[in-house]
Amino acid sequence: xxxxxxxxxxxxxxxxxxxKIECRSLDFQATTMFWYRQFPKQSLMLMATSNEGSKATYxxxxxxxxxxxxxxxxxxxxxxxxxxxxxxSSFYICSARPNTQPQHFGDGTRLSIL
Amino acid sequence: xxxxxQMEGPVTLSEEAFLTxxxxxxxxxxxxxxWYVQYPGEGLQLLLKATKADDKGSNKGFExxxxxxxxxxxxxxxxVQVSDSAVYFCALSDGxxxxxxKLIFGQGTTLQVKP
Numbered sequence: 001x002x003x004x005x006x007x008x009x010x011x012x013x014x015x016x017x018x019x020k021i022e023c024r025s026l027d028f029q030a031t032t033m034f035w036y037r038q039f040p041k042q043s044l045m046l047m048a049t050s051n052e053g054s055k056a057t058y059x060x061x062x063x064x065x066x067x068x069x070x071x072x073x074x075x076x077x078x079x080x081x082x083x084x085x086x087x088x089s090s091f092y093i094c095s096a097r098p099n100t101q102p103q104h105f106g107d108g109t110r111l112s113i114l
Numbered sequence: 115x116x117x118x119x120q121m122e123g124p125v126t127l128s129e130e131a132f133l134t135x136x137x138x139x140x141x142x143x144x145x146x147x148x149w150y151v152q153y154p155g156e157g158l159q160l161l162l163k164a165t166k167a168d169d170k171g172s173n174k175g176f177e178x179x180x181x182x183x184x185x186x187x188x189x190x191x192x193x194v195q196v197s198d199s200a201v202y203f204c205a206l207s208d209g210x211x212x213x214x215x216k217l218i219f220g221q222g223t224t225l226q227v228k229p
Contacts, residue, residue: 006157032215043203043219044158093157097215102148102207105157 003027004096006106014114015086021079021109023094029074030096034103035067038091050077084113116141120204120220127227133191135223137178137204140185145206147171147180147187148217152201161189161202199227 003026011019023033031052036044048069049057056069066088068080077096081088089112095103121136139147146165150158162171167182176191187204204220 004157034216041222041224043221044217046216046218049216095158095217102146102160102163103215103217104160105150107157108155110155 004094004104004106006094006109008109009107010110010112012112012114013084016083019081019084019111021081021092021094021111023077023079023096023106025075025096025098025104028096028098030077030098031074033071033077033094033096035069035077035079036093036095038093038108040091044093047079052077081111084111086113089113116145116206116208116218118204118206118218118220120202120223122221122223123201124224124226127194127225129196129227129229130193131227133189133194133198133225135189135202135204135225137187137189137220138185139187139204139206141206141208143208145208147178148205148207149176149178149187149189150203150205150219152203152222154200158203194225194227196227196229199225201225 005024007022033050035047038044047062050069050071052071071077093108095105117140119138148163149161151161152158162173164171164180170179178187178189201222201224203222205217207217
């Protein structure tokens with residue numbers, strides 16, 4: 001079945017640093033990937049739609065300059081949290097769709113900013 | 115706009131009990147409906163789906179039927195196991211010509227199954 005790999009699974013870093021999270025589709029090509037943020041015991045909030053070869057589409061209220069998304073190939077999208085601060089600490093999850101099939105999710109990245 | 119509402123949790127059951135987690139939706143057009151499951155510290159896994167009215171999705175003993183007349187997609191399982199303990203999310207995606215693939219999630223329902 002379709003597999004989506006997300007890396008790293010856990011990252012702890014100091015306030016002010018930038019953190020890059022990778023999302024890879026392992027056995028299919030994905031022209032579209034999605035990035036979500038999940039707060040403890042809450043639902044997933046769609047942050048942006050990552051489009052291969054073009055700019056990401058951000059949801060209302062999500063800062064484009066804060067959360068940089070690059071989708072340089074059909075199997076890789078990256079989310080960079082720039083100048084991260086404690087309020088950016090969260091669980092970030094990516095997903096990808098094989099053609100018109102349902103989204104398949106990565107295992108998530110737990111980001112902790114000290 | 116489109117939205118999904120799930121019953122609040124946590125739902126606590128004894129092993130082998132019957133499970134129902136209610137999900138209702140509001141949508142224009144003909145959305146596809148999904149149930150995802152999230153185990154602690156992990157991402158989401160697709161549990162089942164239905165793409166049109168009266169479709170029944172099923173997997174691992176779980177079932178849900180797409181009811182257009184009641185705009186519902188309730189999740190059921192006849193006999194739960196401790197290993198079913200997780201958070202369950204109901205979701206919809208827009209369908210038809212406006213299929214962007216975006217998922218809209220309910221708030222999630224935590225299921226705790228005790229031995």
